[in-house]
Amino acid sequence: MLWDSKIIAVATSKGGAGKSTSVCCLALYFASQGIKVGILDCDPNGTLTRWHGKGGALSQLPIISEVDEKQIISSIASLTASNDIVLVDCPGFNSQVMVYALGVANLVLVPVMTDEANLFEAIRTKMLVDWASSATNRPIEVRGFLSRIKSSNLVAHSRNELEKAGVQMLKASVSDRIAFQEATYFGSSPLIDEPSSGAARDVIALALEVSSILDLEKISRPHMPAIHDLAS
Numbered sequence: 001m002l003w004d005s006k007i008i009a010v011a012t013s014k015g016g017a018g019k020s021t022s023v024c025c026l027a028l029y030f031a032s033q034g035i036k037v038g039i040l041d042c043d044p045n046g047t048l049t050r051w052h053g054k055g056g057a058l059s060q061l062p063i064i065s066e067v068d069e070k071q072i073i074s075s076i077a078s079l080t081a082s083n084d085i086v087l088v089d090c091p092g093f094n095s096q097v098m099v100y101a102l103g104v105a106n107l108v109l110v111p112v113m114t115d116e117a118n119l120f121e122a123i124r125t126k127m128l129v130d131w132a133s134s135a136t137n138r139p140i141e142v143r144g145f146l147s148r149i150k151s152s153n154l155v156a157h158s159r160n161e162l163e164k165a166g167v168q169m170l171k172a173s174v175s176d177r178i179a180f181q182e183a184t185y186f187g188s189s190p191l192i193d194e195p196s197s198g199a200a201r202d203v204i205a206l207a208l209e210v211s212s213i214l215d216l217e218k219i220s221r222p223h224m225p226a227i228h229d230l231a232s
Contacts, residue, residue, distance in 0.1 A: 003076075006216065014121035
C-alpha cells in the first residue's frame with residue numbers, strides 16, 4: 001500500500017538511541033520549511049505524545065498515538081491524507097508494529113550510539129528493513145546515523161563497522177548536547193530554542209540529507225511559517 005506522502009520511520013531495536021528526539025527535531029525542521037508534517041507515535045512509552053502535550057512548538061503539529069498493530073496502517077493512512085510527510089516513532093524493540101511501519105516507509109532512519117550493543121541492534125534493524133522490503137516487493141531506503149555522540153574517538157570505528165555490515169550511513173551525526181535534553185521539557189527543538197547552537201546545526205545537517213534522499217525540496221512551501229513562528 002503506497003501513498004503520495006513520504007513516510008519516514010525512525011527505528012531501532014535498541015532503546016535510548018534518540019528516536020523520539022530525532023522525530024521531534026526533524027518534524028519541526030520540515031514544518032519550518034512549509035511542509036505539512038504528521039507524526040505517529042507507536043512507542044508504548046509515549047514520549048512524543050507527552051512532549052506534544054507540553055504546549056510548545058511540537059503541539060502545533062498533528063499527532064496520533066497508536067500502539068495497536070491492527071491500527072497502525074489505518075493511522076498512517078489517516079495522516080497521509082492531509083500531510084506531505086509522516087514521521088513514525090517506532091517502538092524501541094522488535095515488534096509487529098515496527099514491521100508494519102517499516103513495510104510502508106519510504107525511508108527508515110536508524111539512530112545508532114557508538115557502543116557495541118547499539119551497533120548490533122542497528123544491524124538487526126537493517127536486516128528487518130530488508131525483510132520488509134522483500135515481503136512487500138518494494139524498495140525501502142534505509143540509512144543509519146550516529147546519535148548521542150559523547151566522544152569522537154569511536155565515531156570512525158563505529159561508522160566503519162556499520163558500513164562493513166551493509167548499513168549505509170548518513171554523513172550527518174548528532175552529538176549528545178544538553179540543548180536536546182532541555183528542549184524535551186518544552187516540546188520543542190534546539191532549532192527554535194537555540195537556533196545558532198551546535199545542536200541546531202546537527203539537526204539541519206541531518207534534515208538536509210534526508211531532504212536530498214526523498215527529494216523533499218519539491219514539496220517545500222517557503223511562504224509557510226518560519227521556525228521562529230512555530231514558537232509563538
